[in-house]
Amino acid sequence: MTDLKFVPTTCPYCGTGCSFNLVVKDGKVVGTAPAQRSPVNEGKLCPKGMYSFEFINSPDRLTQPMIRKNGELVPVSWDEATTYIAENLKKYKPSERCALSSARVSNEENYVMMKFARGVLKTNHLDHCARLCHSSTVAGLAGSFGSGAMTNSITDISESKCIFIIGSNTFEQHPLIGRREVMAKQNGAKYIYADPRRTHTCGPADLFLQFHSGTDVSLLNGMMQIIIKNGWEDKEFIEKRTKGYEDLKNIVMKDEYSVENVAKVTGLDPKDIETAADWIANSGATALIYSMGITQHTVGVDNVHACANIQLLTGNLGKRGAGVNPLRGQNNVQGACDMGALPVSFTGYQKVTDPASHKKFEDAWKFPDGIAPAENGYEVTIMMNVLTDNPGELKAMYIMGENPLLSDPDINHVKEAFENLEFVVVQDIFYTETCEYADVILPAVCFAERDGTQTNTERRVQRWHKAADGPGETMEDWKIISMVAAKMGYADQFAWNDISEIFDEVAELTPQYHGMSYERLSHADALHWPCKTPEDPGTPILHKEKFLTPDGLGVFLPADWQPPAEVPDAEYPLQFTTGRCLFHWHTGTMTRRSATLDSEVPTGWIEINAEDAKEIGIRDGEMVRAITRRDSLTVTARVTSTIKKGTTFMPFHFIECPANLLTHNALDPVCKIPEFKACAMKVEKI
Ligand code: SF4
Incomplete structure (x- = not known):
């Protein structure tokens, strides 16, 4: 008789966190099936979620630990691999070790990696891919509101009276x-879309602001000047719930941000800017929604502050249908940040430099020789710079579920950095580009083969359930790290019998998760943090009564507009921006091993405006050479009128035309996010 099971889980791709069932036949995952239990997606899935089962049984899965011996990767036992890792890591000083955690594994596994880095490696040089997507959100919104997370819930968006999407191809x-x-629009909401590309998200727009990439602060400051000049600001909200309004006016009321000047900088019609400002201020509840079009700039934190400022100015916070809503990228990037997989904080953003927090974790963990000192570590982008600029300062890196050789800016620079490492461990489900540099490769299970929790973009903590065993000798990430920790002499600190015990430890140490348990999370409508007591129903909307800043006030943090670090010039006349597409995910390790998804979009392309293409003499479908100051590559041209003249775009999923060969690693000075969204390029006919 066929053994058919339906096992509930959440999607391994984007931060929306859709729920569905994995269909398991005779112990093997063979499909997905809808599950109506979650209000997030109400049984619906996009193509990535629907076909997320296809990579699970790929013959490319890593199945055995491997050690590089005389240049060749040789299969070994778990005992030999973990002993080898422990012996090598022990050779280095704490300051020479660093680690990358992962937004694709569970909260519990991020916590275990955080504990391993700080308690075993004794280093705060710990980071993960949030550095590349939303570190400006975490830093920016923490300054404005006291919390660096999405303020409202996903379901709440359909309650909006005005949807303002900026820098998100939702x-x-x-x-x-x-x-x-779309539901909000169907309910009568105004719909504003601001982006350099006319993407599918533009479809329902009442107003399309096709502005130049990298001019967000100018646009938002200009809108705020219009709002103040017309008396559309929410005076009561500003008076009672904010501070710094005079600072804001000192910046945004400058002549530089008159609608005429902003129109010139952004390339927009002044009337459209005025209309957008009117709708944002006067619709009653405006939801500002953004993604990496806002964050991935050298002024990423300023951009985020500008988004917060306009919502503070118009009183669009702490109520239904409003808020500042950053859409996080990876499925568990919110959770990885919450779990302290960052160089500056323990779980719940408790700062490593705060003596009380440091003592709290040192006391709780009971490492006999203490934990990493109370000082901030390096961000992943800074790790790469240190490796190239100061060889020998960092020597060993432990990587769990990250692929910096394709995801990070200026791949040649990343390669140079990795060449300067002496010892590299990679723990993953597939052989990635980064594995080329690994001394040890450890095979992990994928999302379908583990239990655990993840936290989606709206701070909702959700359960994963194990549907099948992983192939070969694969193992859960927390068990692998615990084995290495034991080999390094710290078995007692990693002696969990079950992953739920790790969650209990997280809840004990993390105020936002304090009232959660596996039992409570087993219900369909799982909990939004903060959830501070077992009776607390969770918090779908933040900042209702007061902000999470020390004095409870929202803070206006204005800034002047600054252009991108590299702007087009006579030699490189186009502005290059990068992103993703519907059918693929990040570096393609999973989606490119899904036959359905990969057959829909089998390779990359460069989008170029039809007028620019005509000037260069390029036709749609021709191979062209895309060149920046970093490198060049050959790629198919997609000639279109949907992208703003002067702008080019490439998705970064494809190793055969890797967009990040061309991007540069100029960083936001505060959060160290790279400027993926703007650099100078030229395109040549081949
Ligand atoms: Fe949902 Fe995102 Fe997965 Fe699509 S990729 S099914 S939107 S979680």
Whole structure:
């Protein structure tokens, strides 16, 4: 008799966190099936979620630990691999070790990696891919509101009276949140879309602001000047719930931000800027929704502050249908940040430099020789700079579920950095580009083969359930790290019998998760943090009564507009920006091993405006050479009128035309996010 099971889980791709069932036949995952239990997606899925089962049984899965011996990767036992890792890591000083955690594994496994880095490696040089997507959100919103997370819930978006999307291609990157934007529009909301590309998300727009990439602060400051000049600001909200309003006016009321000047900088019609400002201020409840179009700039934190400022100015916070809503990228990037997989904080953003927090974790963990000192570590982008600029300072890196050789800016620079490492461990489900540099490769299970929790973009903590065993000798990430920790002499600190015991430890140490348990999270409508007591129903909307800043006030943090670090010039006349597409995910390790998804979009391309293409003499479908000051590559041209003249775009999923060979690693000075969204390029006919 066929053994058919339906096992509930959440999607391994974007931060929306859609729920569905994995269909398991005779112990093997063979499909997905809808599950209506979660209000996030109400049984619906986008193509990535629907076909997320296809990579699970790929013959490319890593199945055995391997050690590089005389240049060749040789299969070994778990005992030999973990002993080898422990012996090598022990050779280095704490300051020479660093680690990358992962937004694709569970909260519990991020916590275990955080504990391993700080307690075993004794280093704060710990980071993960949030550095590349939303570190400006975490830093920016923490300053403005006291919390660096999405303020409202996904379901709440459909309650909005005005949807203002800036720098987010929601329909392709977070399709089931895009559904909520459409629902709001169907309920009568105004719909404003601001982006250099006319993407699918533009479809329902009442107003399309096709502005130049990298001019967000100018646009938002200009809108705020219009709002103040017309008396549309929410005076009572500003008076009672904010501070720094005079600082804001000192910046945004400058002549530089008159609508005429902003129109010149952004390339927009002044009337459209005025209309957008009117709708944002006067609709009653405006939801500002953004993604990496806002964050991935050298002024990423300023951009985020500008988003917060306009919502503070118009009183669009702490109420239904409003808020500042950053859409996080990876499925568990919110959770990885919450779990302290960052160089500056323990779980719940408790700072490593705060003596009380440091003592709290040192006391709780009971490492006989203490934990990493109370000082900030390096961000992943700074790790790469240190490796190239100061060889020998960092020597060993432990990587769990990250692929910096394809995801990080200026790949040649990343390669140079990795060449300067003496010892590299990679723990993953597939052989990635980064594995080329690994001394040890450890095979992990994938999302379908483990229990655990993840936290989606709206701070909702959700359960994963194990549907099948992983192939070969694969193992859960927390068990692998615990084995290495034991080999390094710290078995007692990693002696959990079950992953739920790790969650209990997280809840004990993390105020936002304090009232949660596996039992409570087993219910369909799982909990939004903060959830501080077992009776607390969770918090779908933040900042209702007061902000999470020390004095409870929202803070206006204005800034002047600054252009991108590299702007087009006579030699490189085009502005290059990068992103993703509907059918693929990040570096393609999973989606490119899904036959259905990969057959829909089998390779990369460069989008170029039809007028620019005509000037260069390029036709649609021709191979062209895309060149920046970093490198060049050959790629198929997609000639279109949907992208703003002067702008080019490439998705970064494809190793055969890797967009990040061309991007540069100029960083935001505060959060160290790279400027993926703007650099100078030229395109040549071949
Ligand atoms: Fe998965 Fe995101 Fe698609 Fe939902 S919207 S199915 S979470 S990729």
